[in-house]
Amino acid sequence: MAPVTSTRRLLAGWGQTSPTVAEFVAATSESDVRATVEDAGPRGVLARGLGRSYGDSAQNGGGTVLDMTGLSRILSIDATTGEVTAEAGVSLDTLVRVLLPLGLFVPVLPGTRQVTLGGAIAADIHGKNHHVEGSFGNHVAAMDLLLADGSVRSLTPQTEPELFWATVGGMGLTGVVLRATLVAKPVESAYFLVDTERTRDLDDLMARLQANDDEYTYSVAWIDLVARGASTGRAVLTRGWSARADQLPRRLRSRPLHFAPRTRLTAPALFPSGLLNKATIAAFNEAFYRRAPREERGAVQGIGQFFHPLDAVANWNRVYGPRGFLQYQFVMPFGAEDAMRTAVERLSAAGTASFLAVLKRFGPGNPGLLSFPTPGWTLALDIPVTPELGRLLDDLDDLVLSAGGRLYLAKDSRTTAEALHRMYPRIDEWRRVRDRVDPHRVFTSDQAKRLSL
Amino acid sequence: MMDAVGDVQRVLVLGGTSEIGLAVLRRLAGRRRPAAVLAGRPTDRLDAVAAELRAEGHDVDLVHFDAEDRRTWAPAVEKAFAGGDVDVVVVAFGILGDAERAWQDPDDAAALATVNYTAPVTMGVDVAARLRTQGHGALVVLSSVAGQRPRRSNFAYGSTKAGLDAFYTGLREALRPEGIRVVVVRPGFVRTKMTQGMPAAPLAVDADRVAEAAVSGLRSGREVVWAPPPMRYVAFVLRLLPAPLFRRLPV
Numbered sequence: 001m002a003p004v005t006s007t008r009r010l011l012a013g014w015g016q017t018s019p020t021v022a023e024f025v026a027a028t029s030e031s032d033v034r035a036t037v038e039d040a041g042p043r044g045v046l047a048r049g050l051g052r053s054y055g056d057s058a059q060n061g062g063g064t065v066l067d068m069t070g071l072s073r074i075l076s077i078d079a080t081t082g083e084v085t086a087e088a089g090v091s092l093d094t095l096v097r098v099l100l101p102l103g104l105f106v107p108v109l110p111g112t113r114q115v116t117l118g119g120a121i122a123a124d125i126h127g128k129n130h131h132v133e134g135s136f137g138n139h140v141a142a143m144d145l146l147l148a149d150g151s152v153r154s155l156t157p158q159t160e161p162e163l164f165w166a167t168v169g170g171m172g173l174t175g176v177v178l179r180a181t182l183v184a185k186p187v188e189s190a191y192f193l194v195d196t197e198r199t200r201d202l203d204d205l206m207a208r209l210q211a212n213d214d215e216y217t218y219s220v221a222w223i224d225l226v227a228r229g230a231s232t233g234r235a236v237l238t239r240g241w242s243a244r245a246d247q248l249p250r251r252l253r254s255r256p257l258h259f260a261p262r263t264r265l266t267a268p269a270l271f272p273s274g275l276l277n278k279a280t281i282a283a284f285n286e287a288f289y290r291r292a293p294r295e296e297r298g299a300v301q302g303i304g305q306f307f308h309p310l311d312a313v314a315n316w317n318r319v320y321g322p323r324g325f326l327q328y329q330f331v332m333p334f335g336a337e338d339a340m341r342t343a344v345e346r347l348s349a350a351g352t353a354s355f356l357a358v359l360k361r362f363g364p365g366n367p368g369l370l371s372f373p374t375p376g377w378t379l380a381l382d383i384p385v386t387p388e389l390g391r392l393l394d395d396l397d398d399l400v401l402s403a404g405g406r407l408y409l410a411k412d413s414r415t416t417a418e419a420l421h422r423m424y425p426r427i428d429e430w431r432r433v434r435d436r437v438d439p440h441r442v443f444t445s446d447q448a449k450r451l452s453l
Numbered sequence: 454m455m456d457a458v459g460d461v462q463r464v465l466v467l468g469g470t471s472e473i474g475l476a477v478l479r480r481l482a483g484r485r486r487p488a489a490v491l492a493g494r495p496t497d498r499l500d501a502v503a504a505e506l507r508a509e510g511h512d513v514d515l516v517h518f519d520a521e522d523r524r525t526w527a528p529a530v531e532k533a534f535a536g537g538d539v540d541v542v543v544v545a546f547g548i549l550g551d552a553e554r555a556w557q558d559p560d561d562a563a564a565l566a567t568v569n570y571t572a573p574v575t576m577g578v579d580v581a582a583r584l585r586t587q588g589h590g591a592l593v594v595l596s597s598v599a600g601q602r603p604r605r606s607n608f609a610y611g612s613t614k615a616g617l618d619a620f621y622t623g624l625r626e627a628l629r630p631e632g633i634r635v636v637v638v639r640p641g642f643v644r645t646k647m648t649q650g651m652p653a654a655p656l657a658v659d660a661d662r663v664a665e666a667a668v669s670g671l672r673s674g675r676e677v678v679w680a681p682p683p684m685r686y687v688a689f690v691l692r693l694l695p696a697p698l699f700r701r702l703p704v
């Protein structure tokens with residue numbers, strides 16, 4: 001077998017904050033993956049998808065990083081059961097494009113379609129439908145995992161529940177997902193019927209969500225964190241359902257499953273560097289809030305508009321400038337509304353220049369041992385890095401901890417091992433499973449080292 | 454690895470009893486308690502510093518080396534990295550020496566050159582190799598304004614700092630493509646034990662001010678840090694002065 005070639009490369013997460021150098025191997029076959037894992041040096045190896053995790057989850061300084069995006073074939077689709085088997089490096093964007101014409105839809109979509117199947121499993125990602133349909137792992141029927149010893153294990157939640165649920169949410173630390181079978185859901189169109197409401201403040205928002213969120217398949221609120229005083233936490237709430245063909249306006253009815261995302265602009269053209277500051281963000285947020293209808297029912301929206309308003313701008317992460325930014329996302333259980341309010345107040349009082357924050361209600365979690373979603377409220381926001389930020393977020397960690405909440409590994413770039421271990425009560429169980437399949441920690445990441453995973 | 458907001462997990466201080474080195478460690482720590490590796494001569498003072506840091510909540514490892522004894526340098530670096538990745542290495546050891554003896558007594562001159570130049574350069578080479586192996590890390594090096602234009606009053610010392618500064622400035626460029634950062638810190642007169650009894654020069658600072666500047670430089674991506682910041686203009690002017698004028702300055 002030909003040796004797999006690698007190049008030394010500086011790799012960072014989407015926030016561009018803590019780059020490290022690794023041997024970068026572009027795998028194109030299972031045997032590439034196996035050879036790379038078997039050749040792994042003392043600093044280990046890690047699979048990487050499209051690098052959309054914000055922090056240091058997908059990097060492995062001094063070790064090897066396996067680029068999985070070259071393994072991106074779709075292997076089979078069963079249009080009747082919705083079962084799709086594909087290699088782990090395929091993007092959800094590709095899956096959406098291929099499945100829609102067949103009347104199938106990816107069951108969980110995050111805020112960007114530019115993530116891989118493997119990355120979606122490893123982070124057990126959630127979308128706007130978590131409150132009723134759960135996270136990504138709930139929709140995975142099977143996967144093939146390449147282990148530290150080079151062997152491949154076929155996992156299903158029925159036959160190998162332990163390793164399956166240690167891998168879902170396991171951040172690439174149990175092995176390399178080679179391929180997986182996802183159960184897509186049937187849809188009649190590529191459109192959504194959307195109800196939009198503007199809320200006065202955070203309490204108003206949470207009350208509306210508590211009242212009738214479960215009537216909607218998809219639900220998310222955008223909070224304006226620049227607004228202060230009485231309007232602290234004012235938001236635009238958008239909720240909806242996948243549209244049936246007969247609910248579409250006439251002009252769309254002839255091709256209900258048509259999906260053609262617009263070509264992407266690049267960020268620098270939109271935001272010359274340095275343009276992003278408190279004033280421009282305040283103006284942006286104000287416009288976003290004002291532009292939204294006070295109340296609107298049943299508007300027809302496409303996938304891009306409804307799911308990924310930011311995907312239309314390629315590389316928008318660069319607008320935050322060379323020092324990078326991070327995303328802070330936590331969940332707090334139902335009943336912790338006071339702590340939630342405190343968190344929102346602190347964030348808006350700190351005046352961290354931030355675009356809109358996203359708030360959502362999570363439904364029940366799944367058996368994933370390190371899976372993030374648990375029933376409650378989740379808040380996510382981008383924050384450009386400033387000197388005082390570390391302290392503000394350490395304090396918020398304390399608040400999250402005392403409310404019984406947790407942070408999301410796919411977004412974290414700065415918490416402590418101690419805090420994280422307290423947030424994930426099943427972490428010891430997860431470590432036992434991991435130690436069994438990878439006793440020598442062949443699979444590791446900068447994040448795993450930082451947080452002693 | 455230095456995280457997104459500049460917090461670190463393990464710091465190596467070469468010159469483990471250096472006031473500036475320890476001030477850098479404490480500034481880097483903030484409210485967290487990164488592990489510390491203190492490298493220095495096996496003295497009571499080193500043990501006392503370790504005890505103090507442990508009381509503050511740091512995990513402390515001690516590594517012994519003597520800047521005058523070359524045989525101790527490489528093993529010290531090796532041992533410091535054996536305990537895990539090092540996120541920041543602070544090169545903080547050095548001596549002032551006796552300015553008049555240092556240019557008249559060959560042994561004095563050699564000792565000053567060894568401690569202030571040969572040792573930090575040799576150890577810097579070892580440290581750089583290890584940072585490259587781990588794929589991340591940063592170096593903070595205590596240079597001095599005295600190296601910018603050595604004066605009659607302490608030019609032997611100034612010459613060692615000039616050499617040190619040049620080496621690490623070059624190392625910074627060599628390590629740049631690997632994502633490893635080198636911050637060269639150029640303080641003016643620092644009020645420490647080392648300078649006790651000497652008349653403080655204008656723009657004198659204390660160790661913590663130097664540390665603050667060094668750490669903010671490290672976190673914001675600056676490559677050269679002056680302490681206090683106006684020192685850069687002073688140094689700029691001093692470098693431009695014609696020799697006859699420079700000679701007559703009371704500094």
Ligand SMILES: Cc1cc2nc3c(=O)[nH]c(=O)nc-3n(C[C@H](O)[C@H](O)[C@H](O)COP(=O)(O)OP(=O)(O)OC[C@H]3O[C@@H](n4cnc5c(N)ncnc54)[C@H](O)[C@@H]3O)c2cc1C
Nearest residue numbers: 049050051052053110111116118119122125126171172177
């Ligand atoms: C704009 C934006 C919006 C987002 N919105 C959401 C959201 O709404 N909900 C949400 O949950 N997340 C969201 N995310 C985060 C993103 O969905 C996750 O970080 C996801 O894991 C990224 O997938 P990736 O392919 O880029 O993986 P990477 O970032 O490359 O890797 C992430 C992790 O997956 C592991 N991994 C990747 N491939 C494999 C494999 N084949 N086998 C084993 N492990 C593997 C890596 O080791 C790493 O630990 C968002 C990110 C961005 C940039």
